[in-house]
Amino acid sequence: MKITQAFTFEAAHRLPRVHESHRCHRMHGHSYRVDLRLAGPVDPDTGFVVDFFDVEAAFAPLLQRLDHHCLNEIEGLTNPTAENIAIWIWNHVKPDLPQIAAVTVWETPHCWAEYEG
Ligand SMILES: Nc1nc2c(c(=O)[nH]1)N=C([C@H](O)[C@H](O)COP(=O)(O)OP(=O)(O)OP(=O)(O)O)CN2
Numbered sequence: 001m002k003i004t005q006a007f008t009f010e011a012a013h014r015l016p017r018v019h020e021s022h023r024c025h026r027m028h029g030h031s032y033r034v035d036l037r038l039a040g041p042v043d044p045d046t047g048f049v050v051d052f053f054d055v056e057a058a059f060a061p062l063l064q065r066l067d068h069h070c071l072n073e074i075e076g077l078t079n080p081t082a083e084n085i086a087i088w089i090w091n092h093v094k095p096d097l098p099q100i101a102a103v104t105v106w107e108t109p110h111c112w113a114e115y116e117g
């Protein structure tokens with residue numbers, strides 16, 4: 001069974017590795033969405049793979065580090081592409097949510113990166 005919980009945060013970033021003529025070289029912001037997908041058996045007692053409340057609690061400290069921050073200033077996110085943000089979230093959330101199966105980072109409603117570990 002797979003379950004997914006979505007979160008949103010606002011953040012600023014710039015992409016230091018693109019050419020200075022690329023508009024994303026300049027500081028700008030996005031309303032990000034993060035989907036955490038978890039996979040595993042349904043517990044016959046609870047009916048849950050994982051309680052959504054537990055997913056929320058596990059992700060809360062990371063959300064706090066991301067929301068209304070400049071992503072480039074976060075350790076491990078000096079090049080904060082959607083791909084690198086997805087990997088960073090995976091690496092930080094995996095110890096508390098071992099059932100994690102995919103992290104999807106939506107930079108805009110049309111562009112996203114999905115990491116499956
Ligand atoms: N593979 C990737 N390509 C790009 C990434 C990325 O993370 N991975 N990131 C960017 C920039 O961050 C850029 O800001 C993306 O936003 P954009 O698609 O330009 O959308 P905007 O909302 O900023 O612009 P509109 O076209 O006006 O909606 C670029 N490439």
Ligand SMILES: [Zn+2]
Nearest residue numbers: 013024028030
């Ligand atoms: Zn951007």
